[in-house]
Amino acid sequence: MANRIITISREFGSGGRTVGKMTAEKLGIHCYDNELLEKIAEESGLAKEYIAERGEYTPRGGWLATAFADRSVNGLSVQDYLWTVQRKLILELAEQESCVIVGRCADYILDGKADLLKVFVYASMEKRAERIVKLYGETSETPEKRLKDKDKRRAAYYQFYTDMEWGKAQHYHIAVDSGTLGIDRCVDIIASLY
């Protein structure tokens, strides 16, 4: 496979998605984030909102909370069905073109199957809190609580499907603190490694 794929794993609120988009623009390749969501929605028949939430996070209350509530598709839980569709589409994308893929365990799914640059983007709690309030506004929950909840559920999702610890430097080729280095510098570094 000659395509070169950048996978961006990111902490919620770190600006990793923006880093992915800007890097792709700089390199003249596609960034699959929202577009990937749409492809998954089309292929799976599931709602985009459901996929956005359940394609990267364990449900609030943990897996058990929905184990019996979820309907099944072809004998799989909806969650596992979504995983198989995501996985298939990500593998297809990597066959088709060089691109940036944000999130969705693409680093794990493509490991050993494509020419990968695996990136992790993170930032301090303070910087992320600042960012999510600016982007998504205030809610009744403090930004710290929202971030902790997201972190926990994303890590649990990753662990469940990949059996690896999320956010451990050693899983990635490079890991960058976007809060300290700034988005632009992260983009420059990643693009220079491509």
Added chain:
Amino acid sequence: MANRIITISREFGSGGRTVGKMTAEKLGIHCYDNELLEKIAEESGLAKEYIAERGEYTPRGGWLATAFADRSVNGLSVQDYLWTVQRKLILELAEQESCVIVGRCADYILDGKADLLKVFVYASMEKRAERIVKLYGETSETPEKRLKDKDKRRAAYYQFYTDMEWGKAQHYHIAVDSGTLGIDRCVDIIASLY
């Protein structure tokens, strides 16, 4: 404090020490690695070999194995005495000059006390095994076993004195896989961030 300090935390065999030395050369600043060892030896009166081993690693067999065997200095265990000397010297260095400091929990010791760029250098088991055999030769233990032992004891040391998890991306401003990116590229990236 106007000095800018780069701390390099590194996995054994990753070439992190070389990355530190080359980055310092490129920036025209000092790299404290062996020189720091010598300073600690002079200040503490302990042997360099002892410091190299016990200033970053828990003893083989864990802390308990030596808790009673170690003599004490001023009422501290030798291990704790060494830690206080290391800590003092690292803080002094940061006051004196901009520099690169390799290992010895300098990232933790200087956090919030200096203008820091905290770097973590790591590589896959295969790449590190290759490197240590080339550098230090074969021994009766497999390189993988030597690396696992070093990793475990370094992580335990770090955890004991800093109460943080060693090698977690979020502790650093940037983390680089020297095995994939190559030493030169790591040096370029770090120097560009300085």
